[in-house]
Amino acid sequence: MGAELFLHLSAWKQNPVTIKDADLQQLVRQVVDRVLSEKSLPAADSPSAPAAKTVAVGADHGGLGMKQDLAAYLVELGYAVSDCGAFTADPVDYPDIAYAVAKLVSDGAAGRGIVVDGAGIGSAMVANKVPGVRAALCYDLSTARNAREHNDANVLTLGARLIGPGLARDIVKVFLETQCTEERHKKRVEKIMQVERRFLKK
Numbered sequence: 001m002g003a004e005l006f007l008h009l010s011a012w013k014q015n016p017v018t019i020k021d022a023d024l025q026q027l028v029r030q031v032v033d034r035v036l037s038e039k040s041l042p043a044a045d046s047p048s049a050p051a052a053k054t055v056a057v058g059a060d061h062g063g064l065g066m067k068q069d070l071a072a073y074l075v076e077l078g079y080a081v082s083d084c085g086a087f088t089a090d091p092v093d094y095p096d097i098a099y100a101v102a103k104l105v106s107d108g109a110a111g112r113g114i115v116v117d118g119a120g121i122g123s124a125m126v127a128n129k130v131p132g133v134r135a136a137l138c139y140d141l142s143t144a145r146n147a148r149e150h151n152d153a154n155v156l157t158l159g160a161r162l163i164g165p166g167l168a169r170d171i172v173k174v175f176l177e178t179q180c181t182e183e184r185h186k187k188r189v190e191k192i193m194q195v196e197r198r199f200l201k202k
Contacts (some may be wrong), residue, residue, distance in 0.1 A: 063116030
């Protein structure tokens with residue numbers, strides 16, 4: 001970036017030496033290439049920002065294997081993955097993982113979140129305590145589609161002891177590709193958020 005050129009010129013002023021034209025041209029070319037490459041990236045606050053295509057994932061020790069499989073699948077689908085753990089099979093507490101995933105969604109750092117534990121129930125409870133999060137436990141394609149179409153859910157929880165990896169992938173795909181578009185559903189989702197705001201004021 002321009003800062004690199006500035007640092008080079010500042011160093012030259014403190015210890016002046018003759019800069020060959022070829023060296024200067026190469027330095028300028030590197031700076032220009034860097035600036036152009038950064039301009040090609042979407043801005044963080046634009047509709048096409050990375051956050052919109054970023055999925056936060058997490059799992060306790062019981063859901064570790066499924067989380068790893070889903071993370072790889074998300075990359076295949078073209079999503080960026082923000083992994084909140086766990087990273088080993090050592091026992092961990094699902095509330096910590098669910099909160100980490102939900103926080104990224106709440107903060108806007110991830111467009112969607114996926115949490116896997118043994119049954120998916122506890123993680124949904126935790127995630128729904130985080131403002132702005134609407135977590136849904138889904139166990140088939142119908143619940144995944146309904147969670148998105150009717151409730152505009154932004155966090156999916158799964159039970160690794162209840163479903164297999166193939167079904168989990170299918171649920172994730174439906175969850176990510178389904179949109180909440182009908183006004184009657186959007187109106188009811190807004191009422192959900194009104195309840196949340198009512199209690200946040202206390």
